[in-house]
Amino acid sequence: MNASTSSPTDTAHKRERRKHDRPGELLDAALQVFVEKGYAAARVEEVARRAGVSKGTLFLYFASKEALFKAVVRENIGRHVADGLRQVAEFTGPSDELMREFIRHWWQSYGSSPAAGLSKLLVAEAANFPSLVAYYRQEVVEPEHELVRQILQRGMARGDFRAVDLNLTPLLIIAPLVQMTLWRFTQTVCCTPSVAPDPTALLEQHAEMVIRGLRKDGSAP
Amino acid sequence: MNASTSSPTDTAHKRERRKHDRPGELLDAALQVFVEKGYAAARVEEVARRAGVSKGTLFLYFASKEALFKAVVRENIGRHVADGLRQVAEFTGPSDELMREFIRHWWQSYGSSPAAGLSKLLVAEAANFPSLVAYYRQEVVEPEHELVRQILQRGMARGDFRAVDLNLTPLLIIAPLVQMTLWRFTQTVCCTPSVAPDPTALLEQHAEMVIRGLRKDGSAP
Amino acid sequence: MNASTSSPTDTAHKRERRKHDRPGELLDAALQVFVEKGYAAARVEEVARRAGVSKGTLFLYFASKEALFKAVVRENIGRHVADGLRQVAEFTGPSDELMREFIRHWWQSYGSSPAAGLSKLLVAEAANFPSLVAYYRQEVVEPEHELVRQILQRGMARGDFRAVDLNLTPLLIIAPLVQMTLWRFTQTVCCTPSVAPDPTALLEQHAEMVIRGLRKDGSAP
Amino acid sequence: MNASTSSPTDTAHKRERRKHDRPGELLDAALQVFVEKGYAAARVEEVARRAGVSKGTLFLYFASKEALFKAVVRENIGRHVADGLRQVAEFTGPSDELMREFIRHWWQSYGSSPAAGLSKLLVAEAANFPSLVAYYRQEVVEPEHELVRQILQRGMARGDFRAVDLNLTPLLIIAPLVQMTLWRFTQTVCCTPSVAPDPTALLEQHAEMVIRGLRKDGSAP
DNA sequence: TATGAATGAGACTTCATTCAT
DNA sequence: TATGAATGAAGTCTCATTCAT
Incomplete structure (x- = not known):
């Protein structure tokens, strides 16, 4: 400057x-x-x-x-999903850990990046630019859901997760991540800590809730 | 005439x-x-x-x-929270059921109402009308979180729920509800069913995940 | 009320x-x-x-x-001139006194009345309402000038006044009166006394100046 | 081009x-x-x-x-007064001539210039823009009056003029000049010659009236 | 007659877009 | 390529005028 x-x-x-x-x-x-x-x-x-x-x-x-x-x-619709898919295929550990990884990775590669503004932008302008919404869904939302779906399928196949609906559950897992993203652009001014809390703690708590929500009925913690 | x-x-x-x-x-x-x-x-x-x-x-x-x-x-910042608080105080059944009730009620009284557009509006205009965001948080977001906090406390006191963070967990429970609300105004055009699925099924699945996520480690289903 | x-x-x-x-x-x-x-x-x-x-x-x-x-x-273009003309015809004293009377009377019957606002109005709107200006001139300005002209002629005929131009002099005699009228509507706010002085004193001083200005060269005060 | x-x-x-x-x-x-x-x-x-x-x-x-x-x-509130003040200080002739000079100069430098429209404008908008009126008075009216006051004082000091009120008389001397200025913008349409007469003749007649009005009682023409 | 809610032409002002330099 | 002065379509808001009551 x-x-x-x-x-x-x-x-x-x-x-x-x-x-x-x-x-x-x-x-x-x-x-x-x-x-x-x-x-x-x-x-x-x-x-x-x-x-x-x-x-x-x-x-x-x-x-x-x-x-x-x-x-x-x-420009900002990245390809950060692609390597996510590879990760799943290559991952060998327990599905709990894979899910935690996914959640952390989502936040690191998108939620905390400047590109995250897209989420707000597309919520705001959805009605005015429907073609962009369709494009965004095709390029971002759907691959993301597919990725979560694969994690779930892997967990169910391995007996790590109970049987859940493969269409609904990805939405529920991603929703809090998107909300955290939106908060970044919604709370520029005010910010009581209870409303804009530490992202890391929230991510861990989210992962914990998700994993417990997916756990098979008889399984140990 | x-x-x-x-x-x-x-x-x-x-x-x-x-x-x-x-x-x-x-x-x-x-x-x-x-x-x-x-x-x-x-x-x-x-x-x-x-x-x-x-x-x-x-x-x-x-x-x-x-x-x-x-x-x-x-005008659209309703008082739908007030009677929610009363419901909690008067409820006598298991906390599982109370949580399910809260989720259903939130959607009925707000998420599926015309006033739900506010959520989209405030995401979109947050930066341009910070005072409205503060007002909305005070009148809607905080009371809502307080309500969930009370449900959680009740559940923990009764031994229905495991111990969870009372600041973070309400956010995670409400986030998918807000997301569902936003989808109503984001997907006017496109709408593959996988992306805008049946709200009722999604609500039930969300409730199920939340309840399992809150369940004490040793407890039966 | x-x-x-x-x-x-x-x-x-x-x-x-x-x-x-x-x-x-x-x-x-x-x-x-x-x-x-x-x-x-x-x-x-x-x-x-x-x-x-x-x-x-x-x-x-x-x-x-x-x-x-x-x-x-x-409505506000009065007939206050009419009786002025009669006064001149009937007046029998020295022309000095008649001139003083005219000046006092002009202020009393028009300059200090609510109708005096017309003067400001017509200055302001002259370009937008030319027909009203013409009407005003015909009904007010010309008769007024004619009245002063008669006073001057009488004074010259009686040997009270020196010979002056009968077209120009009425303008000069009336101008300060009109200015005083305009000041009433121009100085609503501010008002240093030097700018909005006592009308009576100003009228007397004006009359004095006019009478001296009209006095024949050799005449005593 | x-x-x-x-x-x-x-x-x-x-x-x-x-x-x-x-x-x-x-x-x-x-x-x-x-x-x-x-x-x-x-x-x-x-x-x-x-x-x-x-x-x-x-x-x-x-x-x-x-x-x-x-x-x-x-922009149009000029500084045409400043050099007027200098003129007075430097003038060495009889006060009659100085007064004539002032009157001619006022008309030349302001009354006949485009800026003279300000006078009409300020009469018309006085009530709507009081701050401008105050500004105008301070920058134009008061300096102008001060200038005339100095001419009068000089004349009285030199024995050229009789003793007159130094607050009232400047108003009376300037009033016809301002009226002539206003007429320029009031009589765009109509214009009988008797109402909009030759400015030069009117200025001379005004000067003559003023000088005679200021003359000491016993003095020769 | 009297009301005042409703109208819509027209004003000020903004800002995406153009183009001479 | 880069500039930024200029444009004018389009938006918000006002207010004289109408008309159902």
Whole structure:
């Protein structure tokens, strides 16, 4: 931001990188602004300002505000699920532990990342951008559910978990994770600790509840 | 409409009733529109149209779009929690059943009602209307958590539930209910059944998971 | 205003008179409001309120805001000049005294009356209502100038005044009177005494200046 | 407009100059429109049109209609009084001549200038913008009166003028000048010559009346 | 006659988008 | 490529006027 805090080499380097990374910097800034204000209340000028360019420049890279918005969504819909699936296939320990891993990993790779703003954004703009919701479901929600489904199936097959509905249960396992994600963007101001508690403790408590909820009736703790 | 079908008293009453009912009709229409589009994208003219009045009429009852929005939130923040608290105090059966009752009741009295749109609205507009978020938390979220906390305490006191954290657990119990609420307004368009499944089945499954999650280690099903 | 402050007879009487005087009360209220705010910024509802009737009632008596405005102007263009002309014809004393009388009388009968607001109104709205300006000039300004012209002619004929231009001098004599009138509506707020001084002293000083300005070169004081 | 007629530097300058001149052009147009119509009846779109720009451009330079109005007033409250004061101090001739000079100068530097519209504007909007009236009085009216007061004091000290009230007399001397100013904007339409006479002749006649009004009783013409 | 709820044209203002530089 | 001044469509809000009661 400030030339006095970086060496000439850095600045020059930064400027070089700048030109190349413009779209990326704009997308980062746009994600921030869209998440904060929502689509309609977001100002393209503020996106440009946060990216350090002028309003006109933004339109060199994105044809319209809507195009920018869609690019933000598509860009941030990661592929963090893919390696999740691999993990399940390779995992050899007890299903309890796999479930705990999944929950921790979900939060690390998505829930606590900047991309998590997408969840808020898509809740807020669902009615205005139905195609994005469909896209998001296909690319994110469904694979995620499939991943949980596989964990459940593995646990049931191994006799670690009782028999549960494979359509409903993934929703219930993921719901608190998504809620924690939404809270990150809902409680910027207020924040009694009881409402925005320590994420780690909450994740562990969630995992504990889930595992106990899935335990077979006669099994030991 | 026709003088021959109504006495002067009736017609006078009709006039009166209209004036009396207008704000309510406008608030209902406004809730719909705000939930659908979000605050910024909502058009006051559409609110007026859905309420069957002209643009100008809306401003006879609400000083501004923002005042309308705030009135919508305040109006729909119900008192459905109050009788919940009474229910707990009076309940005499096993805590399992009380928890099931709470979950069913939450959905009936709020989650499936039109007022449930508030949840989406407050997620979407949290950053733009922090005071409303604080108000909502105080009036709705905190009392709700307190209610669940009392159910948990009762269960632990009676030996029905194992010892759990009284700050974290309510969040985990309510989170899936809120998620179900949000889905109602997120999946207007698409809707594969696996994503928007039968609420009743989901509620029962949620209750089952929660109860098992709270069960004492040695206890029978 | 308040029934408790007047006997029943008074009130009844007042109400009787009311109906009859509605237009007059509306015109009085309208003069006030138009003078205070100007035509465009004046609200018909405020006129109605000050007249103690509803907005709808105003339109029973005046077809439109513009019609009300024109009626206000026409109504307040008095005939105070007419008797002024008679006075001149009948006056037998020295012209000094006649001039002093004219100045005092102008202020008493117009400058200090509520109708004086017209002067401000016509300055403000001249460009928007040229026909009213023409009407005002014909009915008020020209007769007034003619009156001063007659006083000057009389004074010159009697040898009391030096020879002066009969077109220019009336303007110069009346100008300070009109300015005093405008100040009444311009200095509602501030009012250092040097700017809004005692009207009587100012009138006397004006008369003194005018009379000396008209005195023949060799004449004694 | 045409690249062949201007060097790059020129065109860059032209751009710069436009941005630099815009506020001034808008203020000029705004003064016109506000004086013609009054504040409330003035349309910002008309101001923009007269300045040759679009509605939106106006708001790049002035935050609101009210801000534009206030800028118009502040901008046109000149410093034409300052050099008047110097003139008095340096003047060596008879006070008659100084007074004549003041009257002529007042008209030249203010009364006949576009800024003279301020007088009409402030009469019209006094009640709606009291702070501007106070500002105007402080910056214009009071210095002007002080200037006349100094001329009078000088005349009395030199024995040129009789003793007069130093608070009242400046008002009487300036009043006809202000009236002449107001007439410029009041008589756009009608205009019988007797009502809007030759300003020069009127100024001379005014000066003559004032000087005679100030003359010591025994003094020769 | 009197009311005041309802209307809708029109004003101010914002902001995504364009384009000359 | 980058800028930012300029645009004008569209939104919120006001208020003169109407009309059912």
